[in-house]
Amino acid sequence: MKKYNFGAGPSTISDEVYRKLSKSIIKLNDYDLSILEISHRSNIFDDILEKTIYLFRKLLNINNDYSVLFLSGGATKQFFMIPYNFLENIKKNECAGYIDSGFWSYKAINYAKYFGNIDVIASSRHDNYKFIPKKYKILFDKKKYKYLHFTSNNTIVGTQFKQIPKINNIPIISDMSSDILSKFINIRDFDMIYASSQKNIGPLGVTIVIIKKEFAKSISNNIPGIMNYKNHINSKSVMNTPNIFAIYGIMLNLEWLKNKGGIKIIEEENNLKAKLLYSEIDRNSMLEGTVNIEDRSFMNICFNIKNKDLKDKLVMLLNENNIVGFLGHKLHPYFRISLYNAINLHQVKFLIKILQLFEKKYS
Amino acid sequence: MKKYNFGAGPSTISDEVYRKLSKSIIKLNDYDLSILEISHRSNIFDDILEKTIYLFRKLLNINNDYSVLFLSGGATKQFFMIPYNFLENIKKNECAGYIDSGFWSYKAINYAKYFGNIDVIASSRHDNYKFIPKKYKILFDKKKYKYLHFTSNNTIVGTQFKQIPKINNIPIISDMSSDILSKFINIRDFDMIYASSQKNIGPLGVTIVIIKKEFAKSISNNIPGIMNYKNHINSKSVMNTPNIFAIYGIMLNLEWLKNKGGIKIIEEENNLKAKLLYSEIDRNSMLEGTVNIEDRSFMNICFNIKNKDLKDKLVMLLNENNIVGFLGHKLHPYFRISLYNAINLHQVKFLIKILQLFEKKYS
Numbered sequence: 170m171k172k173y174n175f176g177a178g179p180s181t182i183s184d185e186v187y188r189k190l191s192k193s194i195i196k197l198n199d200y201d202l203s204i205l206e207i208s209h210r211s212n213i214f215d216d217i218l219e220k221t222i223y224l225f226r227k228l229l230n231i232n233n234d235y236s237v238l239f240l241s242g243g244a245t246k247q248f249f250m251i252p253y254n255f256l257e258n259i260k261k262n263e264c265a266g267y268i269d270s271g272f273w274s275y276k277a278i279n280y281a282k283y284f285g286n287i288d289v290i291a292s293s294r295h296d297n298y299k300f301i302p303k304k305y306k307i308l309f310d311k312k313k314y315k316y317l318h319f320t321s322n323n324t325i326v327g328t329q330f331k332q333i334p335k336i337n338n339i340p341i342i343s344d345m346s347s348d349i350l351s352k353f354i355n356i357r358d359f360d361m362i363y364a365s366s367q368k369n370i371g372p373l374g375v376t377i378v379i380i381k382k383e384f385a386k387s388i389s390n391n392i393p394g395i396m397n398y399k400n401h402i403n404s405k406s407v408m409n410t411p412n413i414f415a416i417y418g419i420m421l422n423l424e425w426l427k428n429k430g431g432i433k434i435i436e437e438e439n440n441l442k443a444k445l446l447y448s449e450i451d452r453n454s455m456l457e458g459t460v461n462i463e464d465r466s467f468m469n470i471c472f473n474i475k476n477k478d479l480k481d482k483l484v485m486l487l488n489e490n491n492i493v494g495f496l497g498h499k500l501h502p503y504f505r506i507s508l509y510n511a512i513n514l515h516q517v518k519f520l521i522k523i524l525q526l527f528e529k530k531y532s
Numbered sequence: 533m534k535k536y537n538f539g540a541g542p543s544t545i546s547d548e549v550y551r552k553l554s555k556s557i558i559k560l561n562d563y564d565l566s567i568l569e570i571s572h573r574s575n576i577f578d579d580i581l582e583k584t585i586y587l588f589r590k591l592l593n594i595n596n597d598y599s600v601l602f603l604s605g606g607a608t609k610q611f612f613m614i615p616y617n618f619l620e621n622i623k624k625n626e627c628a629g630y631i632d633s634g635f636w637s638y639k640a641i642n643y644a645k646y647f648g649n650i651d652v653i654a655s656s657r658h659d660n661y662k663f664i665p666k667k668y669k670i671l672f673d674k675k676k677y678k679y680l681h682f683t684s685n686n687t688i689v690g691t692q693f694k695q696i697p698k699i700n701n702i703p704i705i706s707d708m709s710s711d712i713l714s715k716f717i718n719i720r721d722f723d724m725i726y727a728s729s730q731k732n733i734g735p736l737g738v739t740i741v742i743i744k745k746e747f748a749k750s751i752s753n754n755i756p757g758i759m760n761y762k763n764h765i766n767s768k769s770v771m772n773t774p775n776i777f778a779i780y781g782i783m784l785n786l787e788w789l790k791n792k793g794g795i796k797i798i799e800e801e802n803n804l805k806a807k808l809l810y811s812e813i814d815r816n817s818m819l820e821g822t823v824n825i826e827d828r829s830f831m832n833i834c835f836n837i838k839n840k841d842l843k844d845k846l847v848m849l850l851n852e853n854n855i856v857g858f859l860g861h862k863l864h865p866y867f868r869i870s871l872y873n874a875i876n877l878h879q880v881k882f883l884i885k886i887l888q889l890f891e892k893k894y895s
Contacts, residue, residue, distance in 0.1 A: 170564065171559070171564050171565065171566075172563075172564045172565055174565060174569050176569065176571050178773070179568060179569050179570065179571065179572070179773065179776065180569060181566070181569045182566070182568060182569070187557055187558055187566050187568070188558070190557050190568075191554045191555070191557040191558050192554070194550055194553050194554040194557065195550055195551070195554050196534070201533065201534050201535045201854070202534065202535055202537060202856070203534075203544070203545070203550050205542060205545060205550070205553075205735045205736070205781075206537050206539065206542050206543060206544045206545070207542065208539055208542065208857065209542070241604045241605040241606065241609070242604040242605050242609070242758070243604065243772045243773055244772075245757070245758045245771065245772040246604070246605070246758060248757075248758075249756055249757070249758060249759055276757075279757075280756050280757060283754070283756045365773065367773060372568045372777065373568070373773055373775060373776065373777070374737050374775050374777070374778070391646070393612055393643050393646045394608070394611075394612070394639075394642075394643060395605070395608045395609055395611075395612060396612055408608065409606045409607075409608040410541070410542065410606055410728065410730060410736055412736065412737050412775075413542065413736065414735065414736070414737070414777070415737070418568075491564070493565070494571065
């Protein structure tokens with residue numbers, strides 16, 4: 170029996186996608202070649218890339234004002250590329266705004282500081298990121314904001330923006346690594362969205378960048394080749410060898426999502442999964458949530474054991490029941506259950522049963 | 533029957549490795565998890581990474597003065613990172629030396645020009661890269677060279693350095709994307725070697741960087757996080773999620789190479805394969821080589837049809853015989869046969885038979 174993997178990423182993918190990927194390594198469809206030896210200059214790959222972009226556009230309703238790019242290097246590379254591209258030759262009265270809502274947003278801020286004035290317009294850092302900061306301090310009269318950056322879902326602490334920060338005349342950039350494709354978003358609210366692939370998108374190895382073409386026009390040619398978004402837009406993600414295997418896996422995973430009914434259906438399922446688990450955490454006399462209730466993430470659910478001496482007991486009980494990936498990040502060392510798209514209702518109910526068993530045994 | 537794929541990369545890998553990789557997507561060994569959902573912070577991955585590094589060190593005889601890193605973004609990202617790291621705050625009398633021996637080395641030069649004075653100490657560009665330039669113009673009295681960069685094998689035109697350029701007191705950096713692991717090299721000749729994984733190393737998705745720790749010490753802390761080699765050395769390639777699947781595939785491929793007998797045996801085989809094919813090109817009345825004989829690459833073998841009208845006939849004949857990947861790069865649009873490690877002698881002999889059949893039919 171395969172384990173139930175509630176890890177924060179690389180996350181589990183549906184069995185159907187695993188089976189197709191496994192087959193493709195021996196032989197991709199009727200091509201008599203492995204997916205791993207397909208050329209990125211072949212018609213076979215052109216078709217895969219085109220279909221993957223088509224599915225992204227369809228699922229997230231992305232129109233032609235935006236490009237959908239497949240880059241390498243993870244979201245961390247975007248922390249670098251964004252200020253490198255958009256803060257080139259920044260003037261004295263110009264800056265970038267960042268919301269500091271979690272450890273990853275903080276990292277993004279530290280990268281940006283290499284390149285120019287950074288204005289942290291809101292932060293919950295000094296409260297251990299227990300909530301989503303909602304009051305923004307924007308100095309419109311004094312500064313021009315080149316963009317505003319925020320992390321839509323904070324994977325490590327388990328908080329999530331329920332409303333997109335919208336501020337007139339400031340381009341919005343969002344790191345959606347851990348909640349893209351989990352719920353409806355209105356693409357028009359954003360100038361750029363990026364997300365590493367290894368959570369809801371598919372196998373790891375690619376970072377999706379959805380970028381407004383108009384927004385990218387401002388990028389200077391002083392930003393060299395492969396580090397320049399404009400070049401990636403012009404070369405349609407194939408400046409050098411892209412991760413063909415990951416993109417094929419993403420195509421299969423998006424097909425799976427589309428066949429399931431798309432974003433609307435998955436959002437309903439994700440809401441139900443999260444509500445069930447949060448209800449149990451609030452009900453269970455042994456457990457407690459770790460963040461503000463109104464800001465709780467529907468993707469990464471963190472909780473604590475009131476009696477810390479029993480932590481090992483719960484770890485053991487979960488392990489015995491073939492559940493893995495439930496321990497949080499070392500920066501937020503609680504229990505963390507990630508309920509990405511491929512986790513089904515049955516798995517969540519089974520986990521809840523174990524949490525109830527834990528209460529019964531040790532309360 | 534699987535096709536014979538003589539493509540320049542992503543190249544074919546041995547069937548044994550394909551089978552193991554295919555299995556691992558369903559279930560990695562006894563772990564009841566797919567390789568695609570293994571955490572990069574798990575013991576399972578630690579073991580894979582450690583073993584992969586061990587095999588690299590063993591096969592190429594790399595001692596502890598060097599780090600072996602697994603980065604993302606292909607060799608092209610290295611074109612950027614090298615001058616970004618090593619030409620920071622370059623002084624007026626300082627420069628980097630580059631040898632311009634092919635289209636990729638030329639690209640590397642153009643990236644470096646963003647960051648400082650570049651001295652092209654030798655070039656064959658104006659002869660369409662038909663040979664490896666061997667006379668270096670180095671202005672020792674006027675300039676201090678921070679490093680010398682060269683491309684050991686020119687994948688597009690099919691030439692290869694038979695001797696490493698060694699110049700006293702200049703650190704040597706080499707792009708070995710298309711001939712690493714194909715033949716003996718003395719690591720001590722280099723301060724840094726890099727190579728994208730999708731030729732002789734394994735599946736695509738990783739760039740190997742073998743770097744002398746002492747050489748990296750000079751890198752400034754002004755180079756941000758993930759773009760700084762020093763940080764990658766300190767965090768042992770796990771600053772962010774590395775490409776676990778590709779690294780696992782590399783581990784399997786290096787095991788395959790070790791079990792075959794290692795570098796000495798593969799070098800003998802590669803020499804034999806190349807000699808057989810070049811002999812046929814020189815013998816066959818319909819064909820001709822495209823580069824200087826003494827500089828011919830043993831990995832990428834380019835040839836031309838004397839009577840260009842017959843090109844389509846040869847394309848058809850090869851296709852009919854399940855041979856693919858034989859057309860060259862658009863910048864050097866001849867026939868190109870890549871004889872990477874996983875191509876066996878039988879496949880080369882079969883190809884030669886088809887070339888002989890072509891001569892018989894159309895001469």
